Amino acid sequence: MGDAGVCDVCFSIRGLDWMRAAVRYEGTGGDAAKSLKYGRRCELASPMRIAMRPIFDLAKFDAIVPVPIHWSRRSFRGFNQAELLVPEDLTRAAHPNFLRRVKATKPHWRLTAGKRRQNVRNAFAAKNCAGLRVMLVDDILTTGATLEACAEELKRAGAAWVGAVVYAVQRSGSSSP
Numbered sequence: 734m735g736d737a738g739v740c741d742v743c744f745s746i747r748g749l750d751w752m753r754a755a756v757r758y759e760g761t762g763g764d765a766a767k768s769l770k771y772g773r774r775c776e777l778a779s780p781m782r783i784a785m786r787p788i789f790d791l792a793k794f795d796a797i798v799p800v801p802i803h804w805s806r807r808s809f810r811g812f813n814q815a816e817l818l819v820p821e822d823l824t825r826a827a828h829p830n831f832l833r834r835v836k837a838t839k840p841h842w843r844l845t846a847g848k849r850r851q852n853v854r855n856a857f858a859a860k861n862c863a864g865l866r867v868m869l870v871d872d873i874l875t876t877g878a879t880l881e882a883c884a885e886e887l888k889r890a891g892a893a894w895v896g897a898v899v900y901a902v903q904r905s906g907s908s909s910p
């Protein structure tokens with residue numbers, strides 16, 4: 734593996750300059766991610782953050798941006814799981830307002846890769862981040878559609894570099910959550 738995090742299963746995502754995941758989605762990693770997101774088990778965020786923390790030291794960045802969820806989903810769920818995954822010692826670098834989800838989208842777990850890309854098209858709006866190195870944070874990477882949409886929007890808003898740290902990466906061909 735070499736660097737911290739799971740890098741041998743990572744794949745190219747348009748707009749991202751760099752990406753790492755802490756664990757594979759299979760097994761306990763996937764169970765934790767699903768329990769946090771769908772079971773509202775917020776106490777799991779702490780060990781997940783701890784697993785992700787070393788990855789942040791591998792890249793230089795100016796701002797951390799948790800992948801946003803739409804206000805209606807946040808109202809239903811009560812939290813944004815990506816925000817809970819920002820390491821506590823890096824919260825000063827967190828800029829959740831750099832990127833907003835402006836369109837409510839369908840949950841991705843039942844959609845194909847192509848439908849996921851269509852689903853998140855024009856779903857995000859970014860504030861001016863000219864020249865900044867922005868690190869996205871998310872819980873699960875499956876097809877990369879959401880990270881791609883976020884990265885491309887941040888680049889349109891002037892980001893010089895966009896990376897991503899995710900908790901769990903799902904191997905291509907695995908079943909969705």
